[in-house]
Structure formats: C-alpha cells, structure tokens
C-alpha cells in the first residue's frame with residue numbers, strides 16, 4: 074500500500090466526521106490531522122439510536138468494506154445523514170460516515186463503498202417519511218475467502234453477533250444482508266468450484282441463527298477476481314437455488330488501477346442498484362409471506 078493511498082481515507086474520515094458533527098451541532102469539527110481512532114471516539118451517539126431501524130448487515134470482503142478513493146468534496150450520496158446510522162465496533166449507534174468499516178476491517182485502509190449510496194437511495198425513495206431510520210451493520214473484512222465465513226469461524230460468528238446486537242439495540246427489522254465477496258475464491262480451482270455450496274450453506278446458517286427464515290440476501294455479482302476462476306464463481310452466484318436470494322451484478326462497473334477494487338463512481342452506481350433491488354423486492358407482492 075502506498076503511503077499516499079493509505080493517508081487519504083484518514084482525511085476522508087476526518088471530513089466525514091466533521092460533517093457528521095456539524096450536522097448535529099454538538100461539537101466543533103475536529104482538526105483534520107486528528108488520528109482516526111480519536112475521530113471514531115468523538116462520533117456522537119445518534120439521537121435516533123433508540124428508534125426502530127431498518128437494518129442491513131454488510132458482509133463480504135474488500136469491495137463491500139470499500140476501497141474507493143474519496144474525492145473532495147464528497148459526492149452527496151456518500152455524505153452523512155442524520156437518519157443513517159452505523160453500528161460501530163463498540164456496538165454503539167453512531168451517525169454513519171465513511172469509511173464505514175474503519176473500525177471493523179482494521180488491517181487495511183478503508184475508503185468508500187456501496188452502503189452510503191444504497192442508504193441515500195432508500196431515503197430518497199421513501200419520500201418525506203421521517204420515520205425511516207436506517208441502521209447499517211458493517212462486518213466485511215478484506216481478503217477473506219468464503220470458507221472463513223462458515224458457521225463457527227470468527228468472521229461468521231462476529232457478523233451474527235453484530236446483527237443480533239443491532240436487532241437488540243433499539244430494535245427494528247433486518248431488511249437484508251448485502252453480500253459482496255468471492256474475489257479471493259477465484260485463485261484456487263477448489264475454492265471456485267465449492268463456492269455455490271458454501272454460499273448456500275452460509276445463507277441457510279444465517280437464516281437459522283438469526284431466526285429469520287425468509288431473510289433477504291442480496292449478492293453482488295463479481296466485477297473482478299484475484300485469480301483465474303472469476304467466471305466459475307460468477308456462475309455459482311447466479312445459480313444459488315434458494316428463495317429470497319437475489320443477484321445485483323457489478324460486472325462492467327469501473328475498477329481502480331489494481332483491476333480488483335471498484336472505483337468511487339462504481340460504488341455510487343452499485344449502491345443505487347442495490348437500493349433499487351431492495352425496493353423492488355420489498356414492494357413485490359409475493360415477498361415476505
């Protein structure tokens with residue numbers, strides 16, 4: 074990781090924190106040079122924290138955690154909104170401001186991902202409905218293979234624990250799991266061919282452990298891969314044979330120079346596509362029976 078690239082998300086975080094704070098008018102913006110962890114600690118608990126929320130579990134690897142570089146100024150769909158909250162690693166509800174995974178995917182420099190544009194899309198479509206409070210539950214970790222998300226593995230157990238904590242803290246309903254993962258399963262042929270079965274098991278286990286048998290899972294179809302077997306994983310994603318599992322395909326969205334990570338523009342579009350997919354599912358008459 075180049076030092077310059079590593080520093081940018083810190084600046085982004087500082088800007089986002091400043092925006093979140095000025096929104097709530099509780100404190101002056103912190104100095105831009107303040108350290109990331111200090112900034113996270115200064116996020117105020119949201120006044121919407123006790124309200125029932127429409128929750129979304131964000132899981133997968135780096136493209137869900139977000140590696141998009143922050144332009145200045147931050148485009149509106151990435152900016153904080155008082156009714157978009159984030160479950161911090163400390164399990165407090167804070168105003169969501171990118172990078173959403175800064176305290177979760179801690180071994181890498183996080184940037185922009187799809188979840189803020191997704192949330193803004195939902196808010197836009199809800200009209201003036203000020204009772205809609207969104208609760209994002211970041212749980213993605215870069216570089217992870219799907220076997221690491223099997224029941225009993227630390228990532229799986231942490232995600233389930235965070236989802237349960239989110240449901241408990243103020244209550245609400247889990248609207249969907251947003252799952253963007255598989256790039257690391259394109260390196261070994263064995264991983265790629267096992268992907269479909271592992272994904273189906275993951276969905277079944279999540280539904281059982283959260284007690285939500287019809288839980289919606291929105292998978293993002295891979296736009297890139299770390300190895301040569303991206304097509305095999307993509308086919309597996311398209312062929313998941315479970316109800317209420319849908320695919321939003323990221324193929325063709327612009328990538329960063331590394332040809333692996335989605336660009337900021339791509340995350341804008343992907344977030345919007347995820348929002349549309351959720352709204353379409355939610356409004357379909359045959360869902361949620």
Ligand SMILES: *[C@@H]1O[C@H](CO)[C@@H](O)[C@H](O)[C@H]1NC(C)=O
Nearest residue numbers: 259260261298299300301302
């Ligand atoms: C992909 O295939 C090329 C050509 O056979 C090979 O050189 C390369 O090492 C492979 N990549 C991986 C990650 O296995």
Ligand SMILES: *[C@@H]1O[C@H](CO)[C@@H](O)[C@H](O)[C@H]1NC(C)=O
Nearest residue numbers: 127195198199205352355356
């Ligand atoms: C989901 O659908 C229900 C029932 O039609 C509606 O009341 C609710 O506003 C929808 N949620 C969103 C986020 O659009």
